[in-house]
Amino acid sequence: MALGMLIERVAYRPLRNAPRLAPLITAIGVSIILQNIAMLIWGKQYIPFPAILPQGRHDILGATISDTQIAILLLALLIMLALILMVQKSRLGRAMRATAQSRQVASLMGIDVNRVIASTFIIGSALAAIAGVMVSAYYGLAHYYMGFLLGLKAFSAAVLGGIGNLGGAMLGGLLLGLIESFGAGYIGDLTGGFLGSHYQDVFAFFVLIAVLVFRPQGLLGARVVERA
Amino acid sequence: MTPLLSVSQLSVAYGGIQAVRNLSLDVAQGEMVCLIGANGAGKTTTLKALSGLIAAQSGSIQLDGQPLSGLPAHAIARRGMALVPEGRGVFPRMSVAENLMMGAYIRTDRAAIAHDLDQVYSLLPRLTERRAQPAGLLSGGEQQMLALGRAMMARPRLLLLDEPSMGLAPLMVQAVFDIIRRIAASGVAVLLIEQNAHLALKTCARGYVLETGMITLSGNATELAANPAVRHAYLGEA
Numbered sequence: 001m002a003l004g005m006l007i008e009r010v011a012y013r014p015l016r017n018a019p020r021l022a023p024l025i026t027a028i029g030v031s032i033i034l035q036n037i038a039m040l041i042w043g044k045q046y047i048p049f050p051a052i053l054p055q056g057r058h059d060i061l062g063a064t065i066s067d068t069q070i071a072i073l074l075l076a077l078l079i080m081l082a083l084i085l086m087v088q089k090s091r092l093g094r095a096m097r098a099t100a101q102s103r104q105v106a107s108l109m110g111i112d113v114n115r116v117i118a119s120t121f122i123i124g125s126a127l128a129a130i131a132g133v134m135v136s137a138y139y140g141l142a143h144y145y146m147g148f149l150l151g152l153k154a155f156s157a158a159v160l161g162g163i164g165n166l167g168g169a170m171l172g173g174l175l176l177g178l179i180e181s182f183g184a185g186y187i188g189d190l191t192g193g194f195l196g197s198h199y200q201d202v203f204a205f206f207v208l209i210a211v212l213v214f215r216p217q218g219l220l221g222a223r224v225v226e227r228a
Numbered sequence: 229m230t231p232l233l234s235v236s237q238l239s240v241a242y243g244g245i246q247a248v249r250n251l252s253l254d255v256a257q258g259e260m261v262c263l264i265g266a267n268g269a270g271k272t273t274t275l276k277a278l279s280g281l282i283a284a285q286s287g288s289i290q291l292d293g294q295p296l297s298g299l300p301a302h303a304i305a306r307r308g309m310a311l312v313p314e315g316r317g318v319f320p321r322m323s324v325a326e327n328l329m330m331g332a333y334i335r336t337d338r339a340a341i342a343h344d345l346d347q348v349y350s351l352l353p354r355l356t357e358r359r360a361q362p363a364g365l366l367s368g369g370e371q372q373m374l375a376l377g378r379a380m381m382a383r384p385r386l387l388l389l390d391e392p393s394m395g396l397a398p399l400m401v402q403a404v405f406d407i408i409r410r411i412a413a414s415g416v417a418v419l420l421i422e423q424n425a426h427l428a429l430k431t432c433a434r435g436y437v438l439e440t441g442m443i444t445l446s447g448n449a450t451e452l453a454a455n456p457a458v459r460h461a462y463l464g465e466a
Contacts, residue, residue, distance in 0.1 A: 091333070098319055098330055104281060105317040110305035110334035110382070 031151060038144040046143045049136040072134050079130065080170050086123075087166060096120055100164065149201060156208040162218025171219060179203050230293050232257045232417050233278075233309075233386055238287035240270075240277045247273040249441045251287070255386065255419050260412045262420040262428035262449070264462060265438035271421045272314055274438070275388050278419075279311040280304040291386065306334050310384035314391050316375040320364025324355050327363050327374055331381030341381070348377040351410060369400030376407055386417045393424050405431055425462035429453040437462070 054067035087093035095116045098106040103113050135150065136142040157176045161168025184200035211218065231254035240248040248270040255261045265271050276282045278289055280301035289296045296304055305311075310331075319327050328348060332341045349356045352373045358366065363374055372392055379387055392408065393401045401424075409431065412418045422428035429435055429449045437445040437458060445452065452458050 094326070094330065095333065097322065098333075101319045101321055102317060104301075105313065105319065106330075107281070107301035108279060108305055108311050108313065108317070109330050109378075110302050112300075112302045 031148070035144055035148065042142075042144060044144065046141045049140050049142045051137065051140060052133075053137045068138055072138060075130075075134065079127065083123075083127070084166055092116070092119060153201075153204045156204045156211075159208055159218060160211050162220045165218065165220050168218050168220035175219075176204055176207060179207060230290075231255060232259075232292060233419065234288075234290045234293075235278065236288050238274070238277060238289065239285045240273050240282065241285050242273050242282065247441055248277065251438075251441070251443055253436050253443065253446070255417050257385075258412070258415050258417050259434065260418045260420065260432040262422055262432040262435045263438055264422055264425040264428050264435060266462075267423065269438045270441040271438055272390055273441075275311060275313075275390050275419075275421055278304075279309060279388060281311075305382065308383075308385040309388065310379040310382045310386070311388040312372075312375045312379050312390065312392065314394065316368075316371045318363040318366070318371050318374050318378070321362055323360050324363055324366070324374055325359040327378050328355075328381050331378035334382060344381055344383065348380055351380075351407065352377050367400075369396050369404060372396065372400075372404050373407060376404070376411065380411060380416075384416060386419065387411065389418060389420045391421060391423060393422060393427060401427070425458070426453075429458075 051068075053071045056067040058065055058067075087096060095106065095111045096119075098109060098111060099113050099116045106116075107113050131150075132147060135146065153176065154173070157172035158169040159172070160176060161170065161172030180200055180203045183203040187195050187199055233253075233255040235254065236252045238248060238251040239246070251270075251274060253261070253263070263271055263274065273282070277284045278296075280296070280299055280303070284297060287297075291304075291307055291309060294307065296307065296309075299307075319330060322330070328345060329341075332344070335341055349359070354370055355374055355377060358370070363371060366374060376389075376392070389408065392404050396404060405427065408418065408420070418432075420428055420432060429452055432449050434447065435449045435452045436443050437452065445455065445458065453463070
């Protein structure tokens with residue numbers, strides 16, 4: 001979280017008034033730097049990750065589901081609920097939404113815009129840390145490069161749902177996961193065995209491209225028409 | 229008695245252009261003052277500098293004897309100055325009620341906030357019917373009313389208004405100015421910026437005329453309205 005705040009200060013604040021593309025490029029740059037720092041600290045090999053989540057298995061209607069999966073699902077739902085409540089109901093959440101709509105007017109309301117944006121980064125990095133722990137606990141392994149593909153997929157999910165829309169990002173994540181699983185499961189049948197389930201990662205990016213082409217605002221984006 | 233707002237020798241450059249030069253003005257407690265001038269004379273720049281949205285080059289701004297120069301906009305808002313910006317600046321994706329509550333962001337006195345919210349709704353009945361709607365769906369006049377109501381929710385001592393009549397139908401302008409008069413009557417000082425000089429001078433007690441970044445005339449509103457130069461330049465008379 002402290003790291004998130006630091007990154008906001010050095011890498012994003014100078015770009016506050018830059019075109020929208022600049023912070024995006026910065027995001028990729030910062031992620032590469034962080035990966036390399038992680039590599040320097042923990043090395044290049046896979047590191048076993050302690051099994052901190054329950055380990056049992058259940059058979060439900062012919063499908064196997066592990067306690068770990070259930071725990072991750074519940075924790076994710078809980079965090080989503082908490083995040084939605086925070087953004088919709090709390091004072092900081094209101095300040096965040098106001099700042100997102102107009103930084104200038106938000107500051108006229110007495111909102112310290114810099115502090116609100118820094119808080120957003122802190123919350124974001126805390127959520128990313130929780131997600132990282134859940135993923136590592138699920139696979140029982142940690143690796144300096146493991147977050148890269150996941151980050152790109154998370155971005156695809158956010159675009160699918162509509163950037164700037166919390167519910168959209170959550171829906172996008174769920175849909176993307178389903179598309180990926182079903183895609184990986186049936187791709188062998190569809191292509192007559194030519195492509196196998198290791199092509200699973202392709203689907204997220206097909207979806208990303210399709211959304212950008214056909215519905216750039218995302219599934220739930222831009223519901224309110226604004227009058228001048 | 230020290231004036232509520234006292235500006236002296238304010239200069240502001242905006243994008244390399246000297247937009248405001250050595251501007252001095254003051255507004256007394258509870259007074260209604262207007263700043264009139266043509267498009268591009270530096271009116272909006274002046275208000276932005278007063279509210280901290282842009283930095284002044286030199287000069288001093290004091291609210292109630294306290295210097296404001298160099299403070300960020302959010303700190304100035306907390307001192308009791310509220311700006312209703314040009315183009316109203318409502319939060320389009322928030323409901324009317326949420327917009328009003330944003331105005332009270334700096335306050336923590338819940339009971340008084342609830343009381344003020346009732347007051348604003350009774351002053352602006354059109355908003356009451358639409359309190360759950362997103363502000364982006366309101367008409368221009370309704371958005372102006374919302375922006376005024378939101379500013380009142382901060383309980384400001386000084387209200388700065390940037391072109392409240394802009395883009396509104398004549399009937400709506402009347403309605404908006406009625407509300408401004410009622411706000412002023414409740415004891416809030418108002419600094420009004422208008423291109424519609426006729427309306428501004430009719431509404432306010434005193435006025436300043438701004439031309440290419442400098443104040444060229446000032447005084448009692450009825451005297452200004454009678455001044456041949458003002459009549460010729462701003463009131464459309466030969």
